[in-house]
Amino acid sequence: MSWSSALKTTARSGLTVERAKLTPLLAVRGAAGVALVVFLSLWLASPTLAVSSAFGAFSAGITTFQRSWRPRPVLALAVAGALAVSTFLGYLAAVHYAVFLVLLAVWTFTAGMAWAVGPVAGLIGTQTISVMLVTVTLPTSVLGALEHAALIAAGGVVQAALVVLVPIRRWGSRRDALADALAAEADYARRLREDPVAPFDPAPLMDARLAAEMTPHQARHRPVQLHGPRGLAEQVRPVLASLADPVVGAPTEGPQRQRVNDLLGAAATVLDAVAHAVRHARPVRLPAEATAVLGVPESEYALTGAARRAGLRLISLLADAVELTDEPVEASRAAQTGERGHLLRPGMPKLVPMALYSVRRQFTWSSRILRHALRVSVVTSLGYLLAHLLPYGHAYWAPMTAVMVLRPDFGQTYARGVARFTGTVVGVALAGAVVALLNGPAPYLSAALAVGCVFLMYLLMRTGVSVSSACVGAYVVFLLGIAGTGWQQTVSERAVLTLAGGLLAMLSYALFPAWETPRLRERLADWLLAQGAYAVAVFDIYARPADRRPRQVRDALLNARSARAAWEESVGRAEQEPVRHRGLSLATASAAETALSTVGHVTMIAEAHLPPRDAPTSPEAVAFVYTLRESLEPAAEAIRDHAPLDFGELRETWLRWEAEAEAEAPGVAPGVALRTADLLVDALDDLAEALSP
Incomplete structure (x- = not known):
């Protein structure tokens, strides 16, 4: 795909407003949490502290809407704690420009590496940077910084308490995941009536398994x-x-x-x-x-x-x-x-070493997570520097836009860049017009308008980035209006800073990319190894039924699903990238995917007819399993090295198995194992043909 085509595709994707299932009760609960902390802070403290508390409640509320199977209160408390720490450290360093710049660079790098743990952890890290950039502009002392940090944490505590005290559709997300898996099975059954070898997407079953992890x-x-x-x-x-x-x-x-x-x-x-x-x-x-x-x-x-x-x-x-x-x-x-x-589900004590291990694995130059962390650290620091050189106030708009736009892959970064700029300009323009018409509304009215934007954001956040960005842009304008700051800045100035931050983010990806296209062969080789291990586990039971292990097939199947999901994710990224293929075109990738999917389908059929434990051992099946196992690693290396694949020895082993079966029972139809083994070898031959030069 050329750069012009890629930019058009990502721009169209970012500006798309999708139909989504709205959850008004959840939006009301989240907005109520923000309203509670804002109005209480206005009544009991000051407008400046109300702004800090609102950021905490707002960010914690966003986290509770993310697709995660961890308890929502835990997510709210986690983001509140992270925001409180980042804000306090930011306040301590803000008095020294150079020190704050160093802190910003280190913190953004750490937040970028959080994507190695998962998308929710990455989002929490992104939120901490954004809140740090905004709240440190509010004047205060060291003691005041502690108050700001405490109120931000309190905002998260309020959101967590509301989730516990006002449960809405308890177990709803887990019910939906299981129901989606069952509905996918029903759809599969219907498609099999029209196409007896229709493919099956295991993603709903994978989600249901994640949802089944519980304390x-x-x-x-x-x-x-x-x-x-x-x-x-x-x-x-x-x-x-x-x-x-x-x-x-x-x-x-x-x-x-x-x-x-x-x-x-x-x-x-x-x-x-x-x-x-x-x-x-x-x-x-x-x-x-x-x-x-x-x-x-x-x-x-x-x-x-x-x-x-x-x-x-x-x-x-x-x-x-x-x-x-x-x-x-x-x-x-x-x-x-x-x-x-x-x-x-592992608790926090076990989760910490797992997270550290995930991060440590990404410290390789080819890692897209490490490149993202370096990219976001440099761009945020550079955006902060450039924004201070421009003759505008509130320079946080540029680095905040950059950090909200940047993602570890090209498609999301460029789509979010266009959507973020468009949505922010619209939101800031509308909010600026309202502020101008009201001639700087009073703090309580500004707070009410900010809460209204929060409700709209929570309600519409799944419809598209441009819509949520418009709500967030208006929210920030109204929120800063509570403290009497920020509203004087013109819409054009905010638009310029937002555009600068977005352009920096997109330019950084073009100069320091982490393309997925060159890694397709590696992903395909990993999928072949995992899919082949699944086939080996199944046919090994046919070969030696008495030696079967209870988990051998299940564990191999889960690994094959994970490898397939990684492959499909890589292909999805590669389809949006403006780079030429390096040895594996998308057409070839599609043919190889079809062949490996057939391997999984055939193995799945064989799994449905596993012999009992007391069935006799099959020497021919033992030889077939041994040959299949030995052929996988050389085939994976051939895929990585752009070399031709050869499954001729496996075909010969199957022919000997077929001849022996015919000699033992002339005229009798072969069993399930022999027939599915034939289909398996055919699928591997199709893979070799698809990857042939």
Whole structure:
């Protein structure tokens, strides 16, 4: 993609206003927290302290809206503590210009590295820089700095307390994650009726698994509907694929295919009903048509062989899903039975070393996180210097814009740059017009207008960056008007400083980029290794059933999903970058992705028919697993080194397996393991062909 095309695409993306599900009650609660601290500070303290407290409550409120599975009060308290520390240190250093500049550079670098921990940690770091830049312009002493820091922390405490005291849709985010996973399974079942080898996106199941991570206290109090359906959805996935597949399951035409389509349609209806029950905390209501399809007596089944086993297994799993979800009682099944039944979420003592390890891993020159941290540190410091050289007051607009715009990847940085500038100019212009018409409103009126902007921001923040930037720009104008500062600055001056900060941010990425396109081959090699390890784990059970380990398939599957998610994220970034490919074009990447997705699909079908532990060992399958395992690392190295891939030895091993099976049982259809192994080798050959020079 050329630079002009990339800029047009990112600009269009940043200015897009999307339809989003609004959450007015959550917005009211967050705005109420800001209003509470602002008006109490105005009444009991001073306008300057009211501004500081408002920033704390506002930033803590933003954090509670982020997609995170940690308790919302904990997030609010974390951002409040970070804001209080950054503000206090900023006040201490603000009296010496050079010292503050050094502090700003060090703090922004640390905040940039926080993206290694996760997007929520990165957002918290960004918020601390923005608040530091604004609040240190308010005059005060060292003792006053302590008061400002304490009030900022108090703002976060108020938001955390409101989340606890005024719960809105308790367990709602976790219910939505599980319901989305079940609905994705239902959609998959419907698509399999039209396309028996339709792909499945595991992202909803990955989100549901993250949502299932809980503290012991949460696990003791969660509803029973959040206990079992996720595990059942994981088990339904390979059964659906096996039932629909024309090689392993039923033929493409005839009464067996009609029965399969009926079962898939009924499964989709049941899964949708379970998803609706989980999302809205209601009992399951099944249509009579689905019940009739699933209630056909076993003696009247038209299915045979592997398809019959998959059909019976599917009906059993759907019945379990309905039973587990039928009553939305509050007592958890885990508490009743004494089972843990949940994924343990690490507490803060364990989280700190994990975060430090994540940050330490990014200290390599090729890391996009390290480059982002260096970039944001230099740009923020430079923006602060340049803004002070311009004949305008309130120089924080330039560095604040830069730090809010910069992200670790190109697409978000440039899209946010355009959206931030456009939204800020609109918000500041509207707020400036209101201030001019009211001739500098009184502190209480300014506070009310600021709270109104906060409500709009919380309500519309998911519709687009430009909309939220307009609300934030107006909020800052009204908030500083409480203390009687800042409103005299013209809209044009703020627009110039905002434009300068945005241009600095975008120019810094062009001069010091962290392109994802050259890393596509590395990501593809990692995905091949993970997907191959999943296949090895599954076929190893066919080879040596007695040696199966309970977690070998599950752990390999989770690693394969993580590698696939990393690959898709990299491709998404690469598609927006204005650079030419270096050995892996997007067309080639698409073909390779199709081949590796087929590897996962075939392995998923094989997983649905694992043999019992007492099944005999298969020497031919042992040889196939050994050859597959040994071929993965050389293939991954070939992808990294732009060399051709060769799976000829694996094909020969499979041919020997097929010949041995034919000799043992002439004329008998091969088993599931042999048929899926054939499909697996075909998919790997397709990968080799896609990557051939």
